Amino acid sequence: MVRREARLGDEKERTGASQRVVCGAAALLLVLATYWLASQPTAPPECGASLALLKAMRDLLLLMQVPELTRLAQTLMLVPRVHWVVAEDAPASNMRVVRYLLHTGLPHTYLLTPMPEEYRNLTLQPKGVANRNGGLAWVRTQAREAEGVVYFADDDNTYDIRLFEEMRYTKRVSMWPVGLIRGSGVSTPVMRNGRFAGWYDAWIGGRKFPVDMAGFAVSVRYLLERPDAQMPYTPGHEEDGFLTSLGITPSHIEFKAAQCTQGCSASFMSRGMSSGHELCFLHAQCLLSDLYHPVEWPIYHISLMVFFPERGVPNLVGGLFAGLM
Incomplete structure (x- = not known):
């Protein structure tokens, strides 16, 4: 190197x-x-x-x-x-x-x-x-x-600078929602009544941590205490492999962006998006055609979408939810 x-x-x-x-x-x-x-x-x-x-x-x-x-x-x-x-x-x-x-x-x-x-x-x-x-x-x-x-x-990708200010106080590992994910519209930890309940992503794939590379940060001190932590050469499992090598569990994660219920700037993304519910991060790997699916972006409270199906779960272009048993 x-x-x-x-x-x-x-x-x-x-x-x-x-x-x-x-x-x-x-x-x-x-x-x-x-x-x-x-x-x-x-x-x-x-x-x-x-x-x-x-x-x-x-x-x-x-x-x-x-x-x-x-x-x-x-x-x-x-x-x-x-x-x-x-x-x-x-x-x-x-x-x-x-x-x-x-x-x-x-x-x-x-x-x-x-x-x-x-x-x-x-x-x-x-x-x-x-x-x-x-x-x-x-x-x-x-x-x-x-x-x-x-x-x-x-x-x-596109970032709101407030994201960097939030992440810089990470003690171990912090996470937040990532927007414009192809296939699901968003990738995020899901919170229920202020507690972690599962994951929402286009592809769960048996991953322990089905998150996007842009959706987490790691404390330098925490990283240095784990000298063997690294990413595996396994396509599709880079994030999961790295986070697993850190030895974390959901209880170690610090959920940013108001407990993963809000973010910072995506008002241009979709019809019907409310100005008060925005995303902190925009992912560029989303085809333009994906934006024309009926993504109901007054979401950000995504936990409501996941846990209250009687209200009608929006079509997030095939997103999957992996919850706690």
Whole structure:
């Protein structure tokens, strides 16, 4: 794994941190995994930085890389005390990405984390696993004194900055709803009378934690106490495998966004959506045609939809509910 780190401007002024990779109690580590297989000239590593965010970028057209990164970067510029870790599936540095990261002025680290060759010829590839595990390895070696959280971000998703403020106080693992999920419209833990009752997702698939990658954050301290925790190279079970490796149960989870009943910005999504019930996160992997299904978005109280079928459960494009026995 090759890394390139940069810290632009006066980091003491930006974060109040020392020259080491140390952050205050409200720091964020963002990990971004990017996939791009073309070779580029190798860039020499630079000096150290401060905090980390883990990011995963699907196989984008090369021309879309910078525009997609720009959208996420513009959001991160509004978030205090954040370090962006960009991990790319490539054997050599992608200078387009390197130059753009420098241009943003955000504290960041650029990693080369190519997918192991044995997985490249599979019909279903475990994309993003090597990238995210590489980001986790960076956190374990470079952020050992950080009091913060790790979050796996996606450059093709849309975030409300309030989400980052909520997640930064995570003690173990925190979760919240994710919107625009293809097949169900939303993926979320389901709460009943303030207590966890089950999961709502388009695909349960026997998973203990049927959640989206964008729907949880992990405390750095909690992660460091579990040195063997990582994502498995199992397509469709990356989130579940990672959360299971952390050894958590639903009782350990901190449910954000008002107990997973509200969020932050999706008013453009669907007809009939009430302005008071919005989603904190929008997922870009939803086909446009999915938005025209009869999704009744005055939901957010999704627990009412799940537990009161006599009122009529909305058609959430085939979503499934897995509840407690």
